Amino acid sequence: MSPKTVETTTAPAAGELPEHVLKFIEQTRLLPHPESYLIAVLQMLQKHFGYLPAKSLDTVSQLMQIPSAKVTGVATFYHFFTFVPKGKHTISVCLGTACYVKGAGILVDRLKEMLGVEVGAASKDGLFTLEVARCVGACALAPVVIVDDKVYANVKPDELVKILSKYGYKPK
């Protein structure tokens, strides 16, 4: 029994991928081992959408001629990828060793309480997604909290309200 190959009988729904990603996929076709750029493509999509929409994965599978089982397999293997839409801002608490030793666990608990969410989920108002990270390489400044691209150093639990207020957080 041979597995069904993905045939591009129907035109790929290219519209679901942003222009620059389509272009990138186009370029990889000319390179050796084009399939090895799958992770890079997924990274671009995650960056663009904030998560990986199911439909876009199908399109990637078709355009890159990679079985969709493999695309899903890869996307689910790596922590970096998520499948649910994110809040407007992403709060990421480092739970690496240095941060943990310096009390980052308390920060996570406090944030869960403040936002009323579990790790990985977006707050009800869609403003924040709470995530935990593995060492961001700023251990000397532990504990660190990253909001979008900004790194906050030596964060104390009491400072969280002030930090989040900059992003529109209103204390309950």
Added chain:
Amino acid sequence: MPTTPLAQVLKMRHEAISRLFDAKFKAITRITVGSATCENAAGANPVYDRFVHLFGQNKKPGVALGRVGCAGRCDLEPVVTVISKGKIPVKYVKMTPAKVDKVFESHVLGGKVVEEYTMEHVAGLRQFKKIVSVCHGAGCIKKNLGVEKAFQDAITELGLGDSVAVTRSACQGLCERGPVAFVYPDSTVYQKVTPEIAKKIVEKHLHGGKPIAEHTWSGKRLANRFLPIYGNVQFFGKQLRLTLRNCGVIDPENLDEYLAVQGYEALGHVLTNMSQKEVIDAVTKSGLRGRGGGGYPAGRKWQIAYDQKSDQKYFICNADEGDPGAFMDRSTIEGDPHTILEGLMIGGYAIGADKGFVYIRAEYPMAIQRLEKAIADARAAGLLGKNILGSKFNFDIELRLGAGAFVCGEETALLASIEGSRGMPHPRPPYPTVSGLWGKPTCINNVETLANVPVVIIDGPAWFSSIGTPKSKGTKVFSLAGKVNNTGLIEVPMGTTLREVVYDVGGGIKGGKNFKAVQTGGPAGGCLPESTLDTPVDYDSLAAAGSIMGSGGMIVMDEDSCMVDVARFFLEFTQDESCGKCTPCREGTKRMLEMLERITAGKGKEGDVEKLLRLADTVRKASLCGLGQAAPNPVISTITHFRDEYDAHIREKKCPAGVCAALVTYTIIADKCVGCTACARKCPVQCISGAPKKVHVINQDACIKCGQCLLACKFDAVLRK
């Protein structure tokens, strides 16, 4: 038109220096602002911008402004260094734009140092006019009979005690010239110092101001580049910076600056004067071992890859750095990206590869961006691509980004990830050197391993192997973090003891607390107690003590850290990162984690520790890759060294360090409580009672152990135990 690759590199350096000359190196005063992930997090950008703004308003000739990578003092960032010819560099720490205004006004324009912002002032150290640093490496100390004392005595005799300090340095790789002593800020190196010569140095040089030429050593070594920006003897004295030789010294985004400090000279030399075999022999002779954790001899790995017959070979730099608590590779790349490229190219030449990859974590955006720029600049300068420097050697480098999977640092998983698959390890053999990327011979080395390669080539394998211990040569970079005073990036000669790292370089434990353990090797390593502090840092000694060298994460823990919780933390990490391919790792770590969770929740049973050890043994022996094989290490080492803490959790249901939430209690110390009511107002379950100005009491049955009261109390009256 220069003919050889080496001549071309030298010409490029010449041009680079002349381009920089006016802008920077001729400047009498050079101001550098740190710029790395950590520096920027600490607020370096506004500091730099403020300088730019002030320079725009006030043109001062002879002063240059630049950005450099992290020099290592992460706890004091942002750091601004002002280097004036012939003076001890002034390091301003914890800078803000407002402080910049003052420094600019007073120091840059007026020549007067702003004492209260200096590192010495902030760290409570004394400022000296001159510093004598006597080498305390093994080579020198054998011959160093009374030199240090002779310096001291002569200084006291001449009454120079207030302006001259005597300190000790680590091996600086000058053993054959030893005993050696350094005088700062002049960066004079005295060789073969005897007590008589020491006395003369004090009289003529320290007192009279004239170096004694006949006793100085005037050779050049890459490692010595660090001398001019030496600013804090305590922190830097015990260090020797080979890998980090340019970090914090040059602007990482400027190829000219790298060229100016002998950058790409090793490459030029290799392409001009050395056969592939000779390069491999040099690396073998140097004794360089892999810095990614395993410690496999780099030369041997290259030899195997070289021996394979194949139409295509690859060379990969492993910059995945997944160990939570390690930032050496990030800092090295952010501070000196061209060094990595140069090491990679030399490796590629040696084994016969024409394509290189750097596999780097997506979590390191700044390192990625700097590597991208370095690759583009090198390519534009003809240092990368086809027919490099006219040598017929082709080599190109591509970046591949990880996507957040720790196991992808393992070499076979890394290959799978580059190929675009799930990053799952494969059984070895075949090793990647035989069958790697797309089945082709592939050599994989860590960032730090590669950063050492140009040093081996330029300063020679014999010199390189003179540093370190018989089986571990050279230096090791550590990211020192946790509960020490000086957290940051450090590099010490192999053989330095843990005690020297924690107490001399690290400045001891924060807040005067008691040392409990030092963790090396991350989730694959172990926790070492006080009794092992005299262990020298090298591959074999650390393994014998029950930990591993690992890639260089070093986390210091004090009395407030619970060792059972630490073991649980690491296991939670490995459990989460287990790729799930093999049962011992996937299931074994899960069961071990459950047991540890029970113990930390106060539900441990007699015999749990034995069960843990038994399971640990199975997981260690039966797992497929290094992740599973090493996962039990943190558990085993904490049980070996801190069995009493396990027993306290299991038998007395107590967490001696007061960390495990389920086992701690919050109580109010009656003597200290002033009845301010702050705690009662913060307590989310209103379980604290007491009238204003009266002692407050916690109702233990209702307390949910949230810790709010501890944070609220300004009088240290709440006790967590």
